[in-house]
Amino acid sequence: MLSTFDLTKFIPEELLKNAYETWQQTKAGFSLAHKNFSTEIKKVFFPNNAIQYKEITPETFQNLQGRFQTIIEEDWRDAQRGIYPVNVLFEADWQEFLQSYVKIWLDYPQTWQRMQQQKPQDFREDVNLESYPQYYRRNFHYQTDGYLSDYSANIYDLQVDILFNGIADAMRRRILKPMVERLKNVDKNSDLKILDCACGTGRTLQFLRATFPDISLYGVDLSSAYLRKANQLLSQLPHELPQLIKGNIENLPYQDNYFQGISNVFVFHELPNPIRQKVIEESFRVLQSGGVFVICDSIQLSDSPELEAMMANFPLAFHEPFYHDYIKDDIELRLNNAGFKDIEVKTYGFSKYWIATK
Ligand SMILES: C[S@@+](CC[C@H](N)C(=O)[O-])C[C@H]1O[C@@H](n2cnc3c(N)ncnc32)[C@H](O)[C@@H]1O
Numbered sequence: 012m013l014s015t016f017d018l019t020k021f022i023p024e025e026l027l028k029n030a031y032e033t034w035q036q037t038k039a040g041f042s043l044a045h046k047n048f049s050t051e052i053k054k055v056f057f058p059n060n061a062i063q064y065k066e067i068t069p070e071t072f073q074n075l076q077g078r079f080q081t082i083i084e085e086d087w088r089d090a091q092r093g094i095y096p097v098n099v100l101f102e103a104d105w106q107e108f109l110q111s112y113v114k115i116w117l118d119y120p121q122t123w124q125r126m127q128q129q130k131p132q133d134f135r136e137d138v139n140l141e142s143y144p145q146y147y148r149r150n151f152h153y154q155t156d157g158y159l160s161d162y163s164a165n166i167y168d169l170q171v172d173i174l175f176n177g178i179a180d181a182m183r184r185r186i187l188k189p190m191v192e193r194l195k196n197v198d199k200n201s202d203l204k205i206l207d208c209a210c211g212t213g214r215t216l217q218f219l220r221a222t223f224p225d226i227s228l229y230g231v232d233l234s235s236a237y238l239r240k241a242n243q244l245l246s247q248l249p250h251e252l253p254q255l256i257k258g259n260i261e262n263l264p265y266q267d268n269y270f271q272g273i274s275n276v277f278v279f280h281e282l283p284n285p286i287r288q289k290v291i292e293e294s295f296r297v298l299q300s301g302g303v304f305v306i307c308d309s310i311q312l313s314d315s316p317e318l319e320a321m322m323a324n325f326p327l328a329f330h331e332p333f334y335h336d337y338i339k340d341d342i343e344l345r346l347n348n349a350g351f352k353d354i355e356v357k358t359y360g361f362s363k364y365w366i367a368t369k
Pocket residue numbers: 144147158171183208209210211212213214215231232233234237258259260261275276277278281
């Protein structure tokens with residue numbers, strides 16, 4: 012069960028802020044310790060690592076520390092401003108955490124073997140891959156079953172949070188402020204509808220629900236297993252249940268001009284170059300005039316050249332075959348070409364954000 016820290020209303024602001032910073036530092040410490048320890052264990056079983064990683068310098072660590080501080084401060088500030096409730100910052104499900112953590116360790120031997128053998132298209136025979144696009148039929152992150160099993164859906168959130176040193180949700184929440192600000196211009200009587208494209212396990216929808224309690228939310232994803240997991244999370248929340256549907260974000264199963272807001276989090280780097288354009292155009296089609304589109308994905312070389320080594324290492328360790336192309340892609344140009352206007356670009360933590368209006 013999702014446990015919500017309801018006491019936040021009664022605790023002095025400064026104390027609450029310290030508690031939030033401490034919570035984030037604890038998650039970062041845990042993530043770093045886990046990554047170091049699991050790397051050492053991997054070396055015991057696979058001492059001959061063929062992958063040549065680029066060196067991460069002390070300056071890079073300092074840069075990362077600065078980014079960490081900034082996003083934590085922004086996250087806190089937005090909660091203080093009332094963009095979303097403060098208790099969202101403290102939500103934690105300990106039972107879920109423990110179960111996922113054990114499962115991550117149980118999955119490592121297979122993941123490491125797949126990585127060692129450079130075998131990123133390794134599925135059980137009973138998984139029917141035919142209905143999925145070619146680019147999707149792979150073990151992103153060398154993960155067992157790719158996105159196509161409940162096991163994978165059960166460990167995904169924690170894996171991502173560990174990868175991002177505990178700020179995955181803080182990065183997802185950066186889409187909320189621009190959404191709120193730009194939707195101020197949209198006709199409030201029009202029964203607001205927001206779609207989260209490639210919603211995965213539903214975490215962005217969870218934060219959208221906290222920010223917009225009364226509007227209609229929608230989520231679309233290609234993975235039934237991830238949608239099941241999303242349903243499990245979202246059905247615990249008060250207010251209307253978001254409508255989840257299995258579908259391809261290249262061909263959204265909605266009519267033209269249907270939504271006032273669309274978000275797209277952590278998926279562009281997993282799409283081949285021409286598909287990114289298709290997804291932008293398709294989002295444009297289903298967005299109402301004046302509606303807002305927010306993309307959140309990895310930083311790129313153009314905005315963070317100082318983190319080039321990190322960007323080079325990531326696809327080597329995690330099987331991300333489209334990442335190398337993504338970090339050089341001009342998404343702003345793509346948005347312009349599709350017809351979007353008022354395009355703003357920001358970076359927070361390890362993420363980059365494109366905010367555009369139709
Ligand atoms: C890295 S996960 C991101 C999930 C989620 N947005 C988040 O914040 O964690 C990528 C997700 O994109 C989905 N996906 C990838 N390609 C897709 C496509 N063409 N159509 C729909 N979903 C897709 C996957 O199933 C997976 O759930």
